[in-house]
Amino acid sequence: MGVIVALGKQKAVLRRGEWRCADSSLERQLNRLTEEWLLSGNAPGLGEPDHEMAVAREMASRFGGRILYRARTAPQRTVRDYFPKRQFRLAFPDLG
Structure with a gap:
């Protein structure tokens, strides 16, 4: 949810x-x-049960903010949402 x-x-x-x-x-x-944090390797792994909460905690900490509301998300959904964000983007040359 968010x-x-x-x-x-x-x-x-x-x-x-x-x-x-x-x-x-x-x-x-x-x-x-x-995105930088997720790619840095400092973020919790894919086994983290609530990726959104982990991201929100980290950004709140960086900005001196606080979490006001949290709606739980199914763990399968957060893995599906966050897995692509953890992939490195390699610039392969166009050989065509």
Whole structure:
């Protein structure tokens, strides 16, 4: 379902691996930092039962925010949503 986080005077919603916020600059920053964190190897593994909560906790910590609301998500769904975000993007040359 999702997580709502208060970041200063703004609120952001994390749902299915994507942040939404009224402040588009903050939204872009949250999405970029989340992607970097997931690829860094510092994020919890795919065995984490609640990826959205782990991401929300990390971003709240980085921005000095707090979690306001959490709706539980099925573990299978979070693995499906977060697995592609953990894949490295390799730039293969176009041989065609």
